[in-house]
Amino acid sequence: MTPIFCKLQASFALSRALDQAALLLRSSVSVQLIQGRLSFANERQYRTMPTHGIGRYKHLLPKEAPKKKKERLLMKQVKLATDTEYGTLNVKVSGYDMVLVEHYSQYIHNLCNRLGVKVADSYALPTKTMEVMVMPEQGTKMYVDAILKTHERIVQLGQLKATLGSIFMEVLLKNQPEGVQLSVNHHTEADYLERFKARPELTGLMAQIN
Template sequence: MNSAFRKLQASFALHSHVFDQTSLLFRASLSVKWIQGSLLLANERQYRTMPTHGIGRYKHLLPKEAPKKKKEKLQMKPIKMATDTEYGTLNVKVSGYDMTLVEHYSQYIHNLCNRLGVKVAESYALPTKSMEVMVMPEQGTKMYVDAVLKTHERIVQLSQLNAAFCPIFLEVLLKNQPEGVQLSVKQHTEADYHARYKARPELEGLMAQIN
């Protein structure tokens, strides 16, 4: 009885082992078939049949920007007139042949105004002026250019400067004035406004013909 039962157990174990091996082979064959099918689908490149317009475009996703306004023509600001206690619009002009000195001194004036509470309306550069130095030799009458001097100018425009404080302010500027740099202060006029732009006689002639 025991021997028959043992034989039955052995045969059952053998059948279960064979069943397990068969199920593993079946699963492996299914996975191989699925991999082969996916490879075939990938090699077919079905995406080539899809439309490609619009790919890579993103501007339609961005918010719409307001149209840019055209730049208006620069117009001269109204000149402030002097009163009993304050000056109107003053131009502190710095000029010289060395651009570095002129630039640094104009920056010093601007920073000094900021520290002392003097209102600076504008700070800008004027067009560079060139002057040729002609030399005549001892023998001969033909002159030739010996050097070209370039004058650099900067304007620091002050507004409503206190009349009582003005002498002290100018004294500080004169004491810190570097060598080779000229300093002048004058009332701002309409001619000074037009002087900051380069003259274009050809364009002005064409505009005159059109008008």
């Protein structure tokens, strides 16, 4: 073995020994006296420090415009009929099966989109409940046999040409499902007020105040 090789091997062994000693020193816990109390060197000193908004992100988002208060729903202007077009029409779908009523109203809406008929509005009316009373053969006391719920949907047409009206109604009647009633009427103020649920107790209180 040459003297150069021996020197390299000795220096490599020395550096390895120094690395092991440094690791032993790092792993050992050194006790220090900080602020009149014992504290370990590997103890986290930042636990008592304020976070300064760490984890908050709302200040990074763009400022949103203040939300406006919902205005009271006003009745839209009713279009009058002309020689070439009908006025504002209400296509009313009603029935006891809510799924059939909902699907048929969606079919009417899609049909209007395909035919180029403008749909001014589409909404649901409050559900009406009716109790079916039955009287037994013996006795006079009646009891509730069934409760029928009537679901109604309105598809309001804004522009329907007179030449397209007969074809439109024919398609609706041919695709009308069983158990679903269909009616078409001109839109009036009474139809607009019908879409709101009646509150007789509130009406009575307002009458007492006035």
